[in-house]
Amino acid sequence: MSDATFGLPVAPAKATPAARHARSEAITAWLLSLPAILSYLLLLLLPTLAAVALAFTDYELGADSVRWIGLENFAELWTDRGFRQSFVNTVFYVGVVTPGSILGALVIALLIEAGVRGRTLFRAVFFLPVVSLTVAMASAWQYLLHPTIGPLNGMLRQLGIAGPAWLSDSGMVMWSLAGIGIWENLGFNLVLFLAGLTAIPRELYAAAEVDGARSAWARFRLVTWPLLGPTTLFVLTITMIRSVRVFDTVKVLTQGGPNKASEVLLHSMYQEGFTFFRLGYSAAITLVFLAIVLALMWLQTRVLDKRVHYG
Amino acid sequence: MVERDISWARDLPRLAVLTILGLLLLLPYIWMVSASLKPADEIFAATLNLLPRRLWVVENFGTVFERLPVLLYLWNGVVVCGGILVFQLLFAIPAGYALAKLEFRGRELLLGAVMLGLLVPPHVPALPLYAGLSALGMLDTYTALIAPSTISVFAIFLFRQFFKSLPDDLIHAARLDGMGEMAIVWRVVLPNAWPAATAFAIFSVVAHWNDLFWPLIVVNSPAHATPALGVLFFRTTEGDDDFGALMAAAVIMTTPLVLAFLLAQRRFVEGIATTGLKG
Numbered sequence: 001m002s003d004a005t006f007g008l009p010v011a012p013a014k015a016t017p018a019a020r021h022a023r024s025e026a027i028t029a030w031l032l033s034l035p036a037i038l039s040y041l042l043l044l045l046l047p048t049l050a051a052v053a054l055a056f057t058d059y060e061l062g063a064d065s066v067r068w069i070g071l072e073n074f075a076e077l078w079t080d081r082g083f084r085q086s087f088v089n090t091v092f093y094v095g096v097v098t099p100g101s102i103l104g105a106l107v108i109a110l111l112i113e114a115g116v117r118g119r120t121l122f123r124a125v126f127f128l129p130v131v132s133l134t135v136a137m138a139s140a141w142q143y144l145l146h147p148t149i150g151p152l153n154g155m156l157r158q159l160g161i162a163g164p165a166w167l168s169d170s171g172m173v174m175w176s177l178a179g180i181g182i183w184e185n186l187g188f189n190l191v192l193f194l195a196g197l198t199a200i201p202r203e204l205y206a207a208a209e210v211d212g213a214r215s216a217w218a219r220f221r222l223v224t225w226p227l228l229g230p231t232t233l234f235v236l237t238i239t240m241i242r243s244v245r246v247f248d249t250v251k252v253l254t255q256g257g258p259n260k261a262s263e264v265l266l267h268s269m270y271q272e273g274f275t276f277f278r279l280g281y282s283a284a285i286t287l288v289f290l291a292i293v294l295a296l297m298w299l300q301t302r303v304l305d306k307r308v309h310y311g
Numbered sequence: 312m313v314e315r316d317i318s319w320a321r322d323l324p325r326l327a328v329l330t331i332l333g334l335l336l337l338l339p340y341i342w343m344v345s346a347s348l349k350p351a352d353e354i355f356a357a358t359l360n361l362l363p364r365r366l367w368v369v370e371n372f373g374t375v376f377e378r379l380p381v382l383l384y385l386w387n388g389v390v391v392c393g394g395i396l397v398f399q400l401l402f403a404i405p406a407g408y409a410l411a412k413l414e415f416r417g418r419e420l421l422l423g424a425v426m427l428g429l430l431v432p433p434h435v436p437a438l439p440l441y442a443g444l445s446a447l448g449m450l451d452t453y454t455a456l457i458a459p460s461t462i463s464v465f466a467i468f469l470f471r472q473f474f475k476s477l478p479d480d481l482i483h484a485a486r487l488d489g490m491g492e493m494a495i496v497w498r499v500v501l502p503n504a505w506p507a508a509t510a511f512a513i514f515s516v517v518a519h520w521n522d523l524f525w526p527l528i529v530v531n532s533p534a535h536a537t538p539a540l541g542v543l544f545f546r547t548t549e550g551d552d553d554f555g556a557l558m559a560a561a562v563i564m565t566t567p568l569v570l571a572f573l574l575a576q577r578r579f580v581e582g583i584a585t586t587g588l589k590g
Contacts, residue, residue, distance in 0.1 A: 026415035028492035033421060036406035039398075039462035044428055047436030047443070054438060061442065111329050115322050118329065124576050125333045128340070131572040131579060134521050135539040136561035139546065140343035143554055151342045154359035183336065191580055245432065248523045252543065266434060266524070273438050274528050283438050290435050297430055 054283035061277035073284035083285065086256075086263035089174055090244060090292075093264060096178035097185060097243040102235055104182060105189035106228075110220070112190075113197045123194065127187035134184070138252035141180050142167065167253055170261035177262055180249050185242060189235050196231030200224065230303075237300040244292055265289045347371050347558040354554050367555060372563070374556040375545070380533055381563055384541035388567075391456045391526075391537055392516045398461035399515060400508060407470025408500050412482060413492075425471075428464030434524065441528055455529040456537070460519060466511055473507035474500065513582030520568055538564040 055073055059066045077083045112122050129137065144152050145166035153163030166176040204223045213219045247266040250256060256263035256271065265285060273282030334341075341361070346354055350367040353360065375381060409415070410422055436459070444455045477500070485499045523539045530536055536544060545560045572579045 022414065025413050025492070029409040029413040029415040029418070032405035032409040032413075032492075032496065036402040036462065036467060037421070039402055040424065040428065040464065043440070043459050043462050044431065044436060044464070045424070047439035048431050050439035051435050051437075061445065108329070108332060111325055111332075115325055117322055118326060120576065122329050122333060123580065124573065126336055127576075127580060128569065128572070129336070130583060131517055131568050132340075132521075133539055133542070133561075133565045133568065135523055135542045136565045137339055137343075139542060139557055139561045140339040143346055143558060144339050144342050149355050149554070151338075151359060158359065183339075186336070188583070191583070245434070248521075248539075251523065251527070252546070269434070270524070270528075274441070279438050279442060286435055286438065290432070293432055294430060 051283050051286055054280050055287045057280045059280040059283075061279055066280075069280075073281050076281065077284055077288065082260050082263060083268060085260050086265055086268040087288070089261075089263055090246070090265045092174055093178050093181060093246055094240055094243045096175070097181035097246075098236065098239045100178070100182040101185035101189050101239055101243075102232070104186050105193050105235070106232075108186070109190050109193035109197055110224070112194065123191070126190050129184050130187045134248040135252055137184075138180070138249045141249075142253055145176060168258055170258050173254055173258065173262040177246070177249055177253070180253075181243055181246060184249075185239055188242075189239060192231060192235050192238075193228070196228050197224070200227045233303040234300075237296060237303055241293060241296045241300070244289070244296065265292075343558045343561055346554055347562050349555055351553065351555055371555040371559040374553065375560045375563060378556075379541060379545050379560060381541070381560075383533065384536055384538050384564070385567065387453075387535055388520055388538045390453060392519045394453065394457040395460045395519050396512055396515050398457065399463045399466050400511075402461060403463055403466035403470050404501065404504055404508075405496055406467045408474050408496055410467065410471045411474035412477070412479070412500075422471075425464045425467050428462075429468060433460070437525065437528060444529060450529050451532055451535055453535060456526060456535060459525065463515070466515075469511055470504065470507055473504065477503055509578065510582040513579055517568065517579075517583060538567075 056068060056070055057066050058069050058072070108122075108126060112119055144150055147153060147163065147165040147168070150163075150166075152166070156163040164172045167173055200223065204227070205219055208219050208223050213222050245266060246264050247270070250262055250264050250267045251270070254262040256267050266289065269282050269285040269289065272278045272285060345361050345363070348366060348368050348371070349363040350365055350370065353363060353365070353367075406421075410418060410425070440459050441450075444450055449455050481499060481503075482495060485495045490498065520537075521539060522537075523543070526537045526540045527543070530540060533541070533544060542560055542564050545557060
């Protein structure tokens with residue numbers, strides 16, 4: 001991404017006016033960056049380092065003393081069944097939302113690209129959840145999925161099916177949340193796929209057809225899929241990074257329940273830190289979360305490197 | 312995928328499938344609006360009716376406005392999103408310009424710091440920021456809501472990339488005209504930053520208008536609650552018994568941004584697709 005031109009020869013120092021100019025340029029640069037630097041240090045770097053340090057203490061808000069306890073928090077995490085559940089749930093959520101929202105977005109993108117009519121309209125419709133207030137839409141989902149008065153189970157009843165308790169059945173709740181997650185992420189991925197599809201040269205399809213790729217599936221397999229590869233890899237990592245942050249829907253709809261069946265990493269972190277005020281323990285969960293995000297970002301840079309080679 | 316003049320008749324199956332999928336996706340919106348128009352007995356009736364038999368708009372929306380300081384929440388949302396955006400731009404544009412166009416020692420260091428910052432999700436510094444604001448007695452204020460988001464390394468990165476593509480001649484010409492470096496930033500660079508600034512503004516406002524995590528942590532009274540928090544407050548006070556009013560509240564809080572999106576659809580999609588890559 002960065003095509004920096006570092007190491008440009010600075011004006012030779014012996015020419016006094018040039019040297020003076022270089023100095024004034026440096027001073028200007030630091031002055032211009034100063035507000036950003038100060039807020040960066042105060043609001044980002046320092047708190048982040050403090051969060052890392054906190055994870056190795058037993059700090060609780062309002063406690064008189066803080067003790068350095070090494071890896072004790074992490075040892076506790078390891079044996080904490082609630083945390084394990086929360087970790088597994090987060091992995092499950094990412095594991096369902098990622099393929100679900102990518103496949104759905106790809107199919108819809110192909111359908112939209114296959115013609116010229118309704119392109120803007122459909123793009124707007126599918127993008128709507130991205131700009132909608134998550135808390136409000138979660139409330140709408142709560143009504144939709146309500147076991148007795150919810151329209152979804154109402155429709156199922158008319159088909160003669162007894163719908164489950166979508167959000168209060170411990171075996172069902174993560175599936176429901178993941179379904180809502182797919183619904184939330186679909187439009188975003190759709191827009192990325194549409195951009196990727198537009199970039200494929202039209203002549204390639206014509207050439208493939210001449211070469212005997214008669215069916216739409218053959219053209220998809222021979223042209224669209226390989227050329228969309230870099231976009232797909234990119235969408236894949238982006239969706240994982242986005243969905244590992246699931247919090248709003250859990251907080252609004254289930255609070256991690258029933259009986260921790262829908263606990264996820266950020267919600268556990270929120271509970272420990274801001275409900276029980278166990279800041280040290282909560283910081284340890286934050287570090288686990290950060291480690292996952294960093295691993296995914298590392299994967300992403302690997303993918304992006306590949307993307308460059310595709311050209 | 313092959314561009315041809317497809318007749319309506321041949322295009323119809325495609326449009327039908329898209330319409331069905333679209334309606335499925337709109338299901339929560341459709342039922343949200345439907346419930347906000349219905350009286351409680353119709354919502355709780357076992358039958359499935361999309362349209363209300365008795366229109367209950369005034370009652371449902373009336374309940375919301377009566378029990379909830381709706382306008383205050385919306386205003387808080389505007390203040391918080393606006394405040395965050397102004398500071399983000401104020402901090403990021405000059406820094407982005409310096410990193411893109413000025414030669415100075417330590418530039419690589421600053422750039423490295425920006426790249427490092429890009430790796431950290433906002434949830435990570437949340438605990439110490441909360442403890443700090445709590446120690447300063449600043450919880451439940453606009454400052455607590457705005458300050459932690461004023462630094463956006465992503466904005467710095469975005470503006471740096473954008474300014475790198477500005478022709479150097481533009482800046483040299485301004486220097487030859489005798490303009491100082493600060494004047495160049497305000498009178499040459501800033502007017503040219505609009506495309507990047509609007510894209511970033513849309514991304515930033517959507518992200519912060521919809522954010523629940525941070526407001527939930529630092530605010531606990533209605534006085535400074537944002538729309539997201541407002542809906543949550545309404546849920547906890549009203550519980551499950553008044554779905555009509557809850558849906559009405561959801562409609563009210565969702566409308567402003569959705570309306571803005573429908574009015575400037577292309578800009579939104581481009582803004583979020585190009586800048587939202589950060590996630």
